[in-house]
Amino acid sequence: MQFTEENLERYSRHILLQDVGVEGQEALSQAKILIIGAGGLGSPAALYLAAAGVGTIGIADADVVDLSNLQRQVIHFTKDLNKPKVLSAAEKMQAINPELKVDSYHEFLTAKNIRAIVRKYDFVIDGTDNFAAKFLINDACVMEKVPFSHGGVLRFDGQTMTVYPGESACYRCVFGAPPPKGSVPTCSEAGILGAIAGMLGTMQATEALKHVIGIGERLTNRLLSFDAKNMQFRTINVNKNPKCAVCGKNPTITELKDEEQAVCEL
Amino acid sequence: MEHFLDITKDHCPMTFVKVKVKLSKIETGDRLEVLLSEGEPLNNVPRSATEQGYKVLEVTAVEGNVHKVVIEK
Numbered sequence A: 001m002q003f004t005e006e007n008l009e010r011y012s013r014h015i016l017l018q019d020v021g022v023e024g025q026e027a028l029s030q031a032k033i034l035i036i037g038a039g040g041l042g043s044p045a046a047l048y049l050a051a052a053g054v055g056t057i058g059i060a061d062a063d064v065v066d067l068s069n070l071q072r073q074v075i076h077f078t079k080d081l082n083k084p085k086v087l088s089a090a091e092k093m094q095a096i097n098p099e100l101k102v103d104s105y106h107e108f109l110t111a112k113n114i115r116a117i118v119r120k121y122d123f124v125i126d127g128t129d130n131f132a133a134k135f136l137i138n139d140a141c142v143m144e145k146v147p148f149s150h151g152g153v154l155r156f157d158g159q160t161m162t163v164y165p166g167e168s169a170c171y172r173c174v175f176g177a178p179p180p181k182g183s184v185p186t187c188s189e190a191g192i193l194g195a196i197a198g199m200l201g202t203m204q205a206t207e208a209l210k211h212v213i214g215i216g217e218r219l220t221n222r223l224l225s226f227d228a229k230n231m232q233f234r235t236i237n238v239n240k241n242p243k244c245a246v247c248g249k250n251p252t253i254t255e256l257k258d259e260e261q262a263v264c265e266l
Numbered sequence B: 001m002e003h004f005l006d007i008t009k010d011h012c013p014m015t016f017v018k019v020k021v022k023l024s025k026i027e028t029g030d031r032l033e034v035l036l037s038e039g040e041p042l043n044n045v046p047r048s049a050t051e052q053g054y055k056v057l058e059v060t061a062v063e064g065n066v067h068k069v070v071i072e073k
């Protein structure tokens, strides 16, 4: 592959890095990354992945831009109110990088359609805000053997972990099953400091880029959580659970099903 | 094999970017002769090449403010 003079300059700060170089930048241009949720986490992830020169970015979200989103979903602007989020996000990503190919999915990803979508990509970023979607994404990625980054934010706290299906602990290995409905606040009941979504989504984008370039250690078998109010970070080690219902020795979940939960984007 | 690159008209950071691009296309053990200008390029390119694991075999003045740097991949 031959980079134009213009692209050499565009990506010069990547190419200069020993760990990225020309080869890493070429890998990025061939990469396909899916972002599920064009909200608080998906916004920074989409912006950084587009800027980084990722060749194809899939973005899935059924919602339209709402005024209350703009406090943290930085890919959407005031002029985008009521526009489908995937359209608003695609416009910004392509404004950053006109060579980027965007696949937009203006729909809910469900047990019916998610596997066929996920399998087209090299890496998935979970930018959803609810447990039902997180378990669905986990199970679909495990079944399709697509690595992904789990992420969640609430108030001042963030949590993330990267999953390599079959090799490292999955989200279900660690958390088992969705908590009972109503036992935990969803985004409609709990606030969030907008910048915290930016911190977490940017970490997820970093994991996706490291995966594509093939460098460093991924955040596998470790759950990173932070309390940004006191700026405390910690990682706890987690293990693959041999009894995990989806990735264990004798999985009981062999087909996807939708859990009921109201969906909204943080 | 010997390869050649003139970056006397380029500025930081494109100087070392172009050197890296060229190095990525040649075989290990091949040599790249780079013509560059005094100042920033001369200060930075040999040092960056060494830092990133390449061998700088030679740095010599050619004429005026132009220098020749030979790098082995």
Ligand SMILES: [Zn+2]
Binding pocket: A169, A170, A171, A172, A173, A174, A240, A241, A244, A245, A246, A247, A248
């Ligand atoms: Zn598991």
